[in-house]
Amino acid sequence: MLTAHEAAVQGRRFARGEWDLEEPEAFRKIAKSPVELAAITGVLIRLFRAVILTHGPVNSSLYLGSAFAVGAIFLLTMATLHLGRFPIREWPWRAALFAVTETAAEMATSLGLIAMHREPWGTVRAEFQDWQPMATGVLFWRLIAITLFALLLGSTVHFVRTKLLPGQDDGDADFVERRKQRLL
Numbered sequence: 337m338l339t340a341h342e343a344a345v346q347g348r349r350f351a352r353g354e355w356d357l358e359e360p361e362a363f364r365k366i367a368k369s370p371v372e373l374a375a376i377t378g379v380l381i382r383l384f385r386a387v388i389l390t391h392g393p394v395n396s397s398l399y400l401g402s403a404f405a406v407g408a409i410f411l412l413t414m415a416t417l418h419l420g421r422f423p424i425r426e427w428p429w430r431a432a433l434f435a436v437t438e439t440a441a442e443m444a445t446s447l448g449l450i451a452m453h454r455e456p457w458g459t460v461r462a463e464f465q466d467w468q469p470m471a472t473g474v475l476f477w478r479l480i481a482i483t484l485f486a487l488l489l490g491s492t493v494h495f496v497r498t499k500l501l502p503g504q505d506d507g508d509a510d511f512v513e514r515r516k517q518r519l520l
Contacts, residue, residue: 339392358418361371361420366417367417368429369418370418370420370433370465371410371433371437372436373414373417373418373434374414374418374433374434374435374437374438374441375437375438375440375441376391376412376414376441377410377411377415377441378396378437378438378439378440378443378444379441379442379444379445379447380410380442381407381411381438381442382442382443382446382449383445384403384406384407384410385407385456386449386454386455386456388400388403390454390456404467410482411478411481411482412481412482412485415431415482415485415486416485416489418430418434419434419486419489419490421446424490424493424494427486427489427490428483428487430486431482431483431485431486432482432483433477434482435475435479435481435482435483435499436475436478436479437489438478438482438502439471439474439475439478439479442474443467443470443471443474446462446467446471447464447467449462449464450462450463450464450467452478455468485493486510496516
């Protein structure tokens with residue numbers, strides 16, 4: 337049974353459409369660290385790529401397009417999990433750091449896969465001399481994708497805060513924390 341105060345707080349949350357998410361402390365620490373979250377992301381994306389390119393109809397455009405979309409959604413979701421915990425003005429350097437760290441973890445995983453002769457490179461297995469061109473390409477595309485996504489996401493968040501929810505965000509870095517405290 338809820339007390340009157342708890343019912344009022346839940347009513348306000350429901351009326352404003354907000355969710356009260358309780359995260360485990362370990363998840364919160366990982367999500368705030370660009371290195372840890374990006375490393376996990378890089379390893380998982382490289383393993384996903386290896387599985388997709390070695391098990392499945394790689395001559396199917398639908399299959400490869402779907403796999404690419406799933407990988408991109410996962411990458412950008414993980415970047416959002418990290419960026420969403422900080423003020424927008426920190427997002428440019430955090431997005432770039434996330435991309436570089438994700439690439440480093442992904443390419444370290446790639447080295448391991450190459451050593452085990454499990455890294456696909458087109459229709460053949462990658463060799464150690466293929467690693468540098470792969471790393472350059474991955475870094476280039478990750479920096480472009482994550483940076484552009486952070487710019488688009490930041491612009492959207494800024495628009496929502498200033499135009500759709502005016503007076504909610506005064507530009508202070510602790511906006512999210514203050515908002516959480518007002519809910520409790």
